[in-house]
Amino acid sequence: MPQMRAIEITKPGGPDVLQPCQRPMPQAAAGQVVIKVAYAGVNRPDALQRAGSYAPPPTASDLPGLEASGEVVEVGPDVSWPKVGEQVCALLPGGGYAEYVATPATHCLPVPQGLDLKQAACLPETYFTVWSNVFMRGGLKAGERFLVHGGSSGIGTTAIQLAKQFGAHVFATAGSADKCAACTDLGADRAINYREEDFVEVLKDAGGANLILDMVGGDYIARNLRALADDGRLVQIAFLQGPKADINFAQIMMRRLTVTGSTLRPQSDIAKAEIAAALRETVWPLLDQGKIAPVMDSEFALNDAAAAHARMEGSTHIGKIVLSVAP
Template sequence: MTLPETMNAVKITRPGGPEVLTLTQVEVPQPGAGEIVIRVAWAGVNRPDALQRAGAYAPPPDASPLPGLECSGEVVAVGEGARWAVGEHVCALLPGGGYAEYVKCPAAHALPVPEGMGLRAAACLPETFFTVWSNVFMRGGLKAGEVFLVHGGSSGIGTTAIQLAHAFGARVFTTAGSREKCEACLGLGAERAINYREEDFVEVLKAEGGANLVLDMVGGDYIPRNVAAMAMDGRMVHIAFLSGPKAELNFAQVMARRLTLTGSTLRPQSVAAKAAIAAELEEKVWPLLASGRVAPVMDQAFALADAAQAHARMESSQHIGKIVLEVAGG
């Protein structure tokens, strides 16, 4: 297939709010060894995109400066040694560049579209499933029967974490900010959805003996509260800090209850590290998606040219599940 020389893409014109996202024309990427180029059907919208737009999350030096960390679409060009063939449909974790008609990525970071799933839903998988699997199961070591607490249960990360933890036998507790969001979380497999405007999650978890694992994306004053809500030998994994990365914490509690505090970011990890996550997902999680036991929760779709509206929707925190951009559709 002969690729065009230029394509439509959304660029960040300057650090700022959603209004700085502008549709423009840029060169179409070409694959290197071990890489593929995807004709983008749908692109996922994620919190790190908004952080990059605001100037708070710079892309790695070798990544596209365009926003967009996941997509679905058709493979249209294959570099030497890449796994895929032209014409195959994939979804992929991207180093950047997803808000565009074409994007390149390491072939090892692409996964087949799960059987029976459309391209729109498949675009919602990579960023959240890579993040949840690597932090909850690989780093956090969640096991069947353990008590798992995830904050922001109605977010893309939250809806994914609830379903996967439930599917693998954990007892799932979550927080959300409205009755509607709590009901959505219960429908996904949460045993208890705590409206943080009305209840104290610390007291709820203490009554259950504490959380064995906490997945936190809030930070700030939630950090010491999470510690108070943890069980003996509990673990806490941080993946974001919506309320800031700093807190005052009495580490005597950490010592006395043998707690483990850790965290990670996905984007800066090596190609090999992300390939290892992809391999585990394909083996252990993709069958759950194909069977329908687990499915992405969809919120709203926007045209590529309306990326600013998509960001405004995400930052309003009114959404439940994933927001996507329609590029080629399908």
């Protein structure tokens, strides 16, 4: 069986457990395509999987990597699009840190006009996450006040741009002056340096947030509830500071608050296909027109995946980190 280069998790641990290996090339099952990977995005869930706290679904590759761009080289039965030879970016069940990866065809999207494959590799994981949580689950509407934590992250830079395009008043937290400047450059109406200001007070002064997107967790959960306006919604997508909090549920009832959240990877292929279809119809035209774009931080070679993870976990980056997979 033909072999390919890949990066595997040798054991749970820090970035150094990511090591080059040889693996059999994947084959396209019914409804799938195989992509020759040009670039793979690096995301927080990859680091969680590496650390042993985010196991892949039973049917997914054990290799990390949840998004990639490249050329379709094989299509399975029952696939009408994309065709062999087309360039795409795709949400992956896993396996992106490799020369080839298989994924459902319905999770592929065309490379937007004016973007190259490096930029396209930054789109799927963050755009699927933001669209499904901010707009589909969170119901953000024009004119509402929206707060995103980690505004300079891949999720944050995407959320700021999309929320602004759809008419929201955007607030973002970040941990330095440079990161705050990046947030306002992307369209945030107010960037809050959380080391110097209390986002709760800033939002209260503005009338409260109608929607908050949070990946911090921990003591932010109770603070987020205080920062919400009456009838506000909190959407939780990660827990960098832990999933447990001491909160007063009475305020949820009295102020009619909604607390919800989701993770993307465990959702069904059908659910992810529905998100992809919504993105292609509603968001991809904005990318084609250059009204929004991915924010790039840095590029690492595939064999330097450990350094890419160290960069991400150092939290000094602004925007997305990618691995260059092509030799």
